Amino acid sequence: MKTIEEAELCFPQLLNSSCRKTMHPHSVSMLTYIILSSISLLTVALNLLVIISISHFKQLHTPTNLLLLSLAVSDFFVGFLMLFQIVLIEGCWLLGDFMCAVYNILNYIVTSASIGTMVLISADRYVAICDPLHYPTKVTQKRVQMCVSLCWMCSIFCHSLLLKDNLEQPGRYNSCFGECVIIIDYVAGLVDLFLSFIGPVTVIVVLYMRVFVVAVSQARAMRSHIVAVQFSVKVTAKKSEMKAATTLGVVVVVFLVCVCPYFCVALTGQDTMLNASSAAFVISLFYFNSCLNPVIYAFFYPWFRKSIKLIVTLKILEADSCDSNIL
Template sequence: MTSTAASCLLFLTMKSFEEAELCFPELLNSSCRKAMRPHSVSILTYILLTSISLITVTLNLLVIISISHFKQLHTPTNLLLLSLAVSDFFVGFLVFFQIVLIEGCWLLGDLMCILYYVLDYIITSASVGTMVLISVDRYVAICDPLHYPNKVTQKRVKICVCLSWICSAFLQTLLLKDNLEQPGRYNSCFGECVFVINYVVGLADLFLSFIGPVTVIIVLYMRVFVVAVSHARAMRSHTAAFSIKCSVSVTAKKSELKAARTLGVVVVVFLVCICPYFCVALTGQDTLLNASTAAFVINLFYFNSCLNPVIYAFFYPWFRKSIRLIVTLKILQPGSCGTNMR
């Protein structure tokens, strides 16, 4: 009797331990298993991702409110920053969803799984498109300053931003069409969140969403850098002879050079953060990465959205001033939208 009782106790203990490892303990034969890791590591990851999510959402919300509210900030360049802030704002919520996947279990259902990936792809694609527009904006401002006010208007920028988001939504929805029609069709067990795309389509998306845009960004900013350096040298020179040689058409305002430098930092940080993610996808080595490396690459990709407002705070006095006005609630005063932000 003692031996039988001990065997039953051992069986129940093993059964409980086995169930504790399952995403859905009630589905013994079809549930995915949880990723077993130390409790302290899970807690630290929860705190880190929650902090990144909250900071990203808060900072980008400040950027959105600042540019939307203050009329003096309604410039073509700032409209592009507004588009970038909107995409970064949504990334903050996507980071929050990463918390759900810490234990390797997706508990929100198949439909939410595919919607998560669709939203992720749309935001990523729109961010890259906005970076291309920022590069074009700086290229025209530095290399063709005389025609910049006529070529780059608020109306044209709004149209370009809207087209960027619409094209991103259309392309990514088309890309994940099969997954949207039948959510969870590629899951091997309950609690898994995966999607599959055609190799050719995926390769085309990689070119349209990464290789092509990044090539355009690098080429344009290399040109901007060369011209900006020559303009900086021209402005440092006060000799009459040099002033005569420099035509007005290649003279850029100091503010435009500063904007080019600031946005150049934004672009470089963006490339540093997203390149590891896309390079892994490009080489097809994602299956060879361990969990820690994969998590680092993904979180570095998301962390870029938290860095952009920090860069603005360092380089843009108007952003620091707007934060003070928002935090002190002076933004609620009548006529605050006309505040001088310079």
């Protein structure tokens, strides 16, 4: 029989060096497990549908949708990483120091790639709305592929470099067995904060403010009675771009609301220290954003609803299904 003291330890066999569990009422723990597990499974499943839809159907192979694909991939990994967050509900990391370092580095990489993709989405909508005549020549499939690849490579390189000490000596900052802590020194933390949050968010806000101003001016022009027939045709052609800008604007706003608390926590410390257990709320809020993105697509994009129907009914397995008309 275990004593009460041993039952409260992450590793009962290590009485003098084990961390203590974070004790919660059984009902609270079960509710937390159910909620986080549900969000994790929904995030993985919904983003997998986005990935399959954009990858499979040729009509969806557009520069803008390629950016949505990149965002869905990062959101998919967020949903997968959330499973590790569930492990930390009781405050114990049971997967070893190396896996702790890998988990946190992947967290940083995915977060950075998501924000980088948001910047690219904002730039795409800026060009589409503010310079529509040159959009087809400026924003091509190859250029977007190159930008997305650079975004992911830079994220992987920068955070592998910033966190290499934690990866070379896993668990060096842990005070007891069962803890999962990584530390970035002050200067590196500031660089990461600027590159991963302050800089990108500033660019996103500035670009979307400009898009908003142009959208308002176009709406006024559409309501004007003194409009040439040629201009009316151009405005009609822009309606789809305006709708896309609105949808992606919602995605960006929701993203900022969910991710800002995560970085505000980083701003409060003298050293950027992330204890995965104590930061559960802000991390979970960031994870929840990844579940919301596909819901936003389903609400605004008819093509996503059509593609889900084809996927669920297994019609995508039919010959030439990739050429289906879903727009």
